Amino acid sequence: MSTTTPLIFNLDFFFEDTQDSPSTIADSLIQLLGGESGQLDYRHFPDGESYLRVESQVQDRDCLLVCSLYDPNPKFLPLIFTAELLKELGARRLALVAPYLSYMRQDKRFKSGECVTSRHFASLISGSFDFLITVDPHLHRYQSLDEIYDLENQALTSAESVATWILREIHNPLLLGPDSESEQWVGEVARLADAPFEVLEKVRSGDLDVEVSVPHVDSYKEHTPVLVDDIISSGRTLLQTLEHLKKAGMQPAVCIGTHGLFGANAWELLKASHTQKVVTSNSVPHPSNAIDLAPALAKGLMAWLRRLPD
Structure with missing residues (x-):
């Protein structure tokens, strides 16, 4: 497979409620972009920690990680571990494809001591990816994703x-x-x-x-x-x-x-x-x-x- 062919990793597959889906956004993107399905071995150790291995050749490849970030907390560590591992293995660029982007609604400190989680979540994502694409993020007090995300991004409208x-x-x-x-x-x-x-x-x-x-x-x-x-x-x-x-x-x-x-x-x-x-x-x-x-x-x-x- 050519290094110009994008590798598309379906991280949603690892979460129970998508296992039986006949088709996913990742499957469609593979067809529409002429991409290749990225192969991962992901499981949990008995103590709950993650085991992760990339089985595809990623050197000098553009890699797309498809992960809809509803119920984001259990997804976040596997997502970041995968992104960091792909960079270690020589991936050329990493894109996060998040049709739903979480942690956008907490955009202001209403009470003393509250965490403005949207900013911290954006900082963590920005450190691991080169590009973010999402659909209809909840932009209320923010005019654009650029206010909190320090990476190239595109916010599509549905x-x-x-x-x-x-x-x-x-x-x-x-x-x-x-x-x-x-x-x-x-x-x-x-x-x-x-x-x-x-x-x-x-x-x-x-x-x-x-x-x-x-x-x-x-x-x-x-x-x-x-x-x-x-x-x-x-x-x-x-x-x-x-x-x-x-x-x-x-x-x-x-x-x-x-x-x-x-x-x-x-x-x-x-x-x-x-x-x-x-x-x-x-x-x-x-x-x-x-x-x-x-x-x-x-x-x-x-x-x-x-x-x-x-």
Whole structure:
């Protein structure tokens, strides 16, 4: 195999909830990029420590490590160990392909002594990789990843992938964003899907205590409500919105989240609520996956691979 062919290591394979997946983003990237599957032997010693061996020839090869960083704590050490080992073995460049990027929400010290984990996590990742590509990172108080990541990076948006799915699957959609922060992103999805949109008014008084209102619902009784958000975590905002839509006499909604984390029993609660369906991208493996991010990731990676290293 040529040294110009990228080696693609699927670290998600080592975590239980992806073992039975018929296809993964890593598999798709191998096809789309003409890459080679990188081979690793990874297991635990009886004391819980990691054993790791790279079985592929990596000298002077560009290596892509695919690892969606939901539930990041058990993944972090194997990820860093793999990156550092590949560098020791002579890899030319290392890219972290993290369709979901964790530790972005803790972006401010609200109380004395709190850890701003987003900054420390970014520093650790930056020390082990040359390039980071991700999708819809939670940029709230940060304007870009460059504020905390000290490496070349690309933050893709899922807007085009989401809009393509809506155009194909939804008749007469009305897009709804969960709050003012989502307006720019939901507006772009609506533009690409040629659909109207509204932004909800939201007041959060705790992790699970959210009040929302839906403006102008009376104008859209014949539309299919499509709730669009970057992350479905506890799902409480969506659940409250669905209840408002039901009381307003609107049709059952389609809920779309780029990243479906589904904590606090959110998946079961959403399925039992005023919904037609709940749809996510494959950034986090889940039965709701219907939007494929691999083509967008492959496009960004291809541009990086074509640039000669310094």
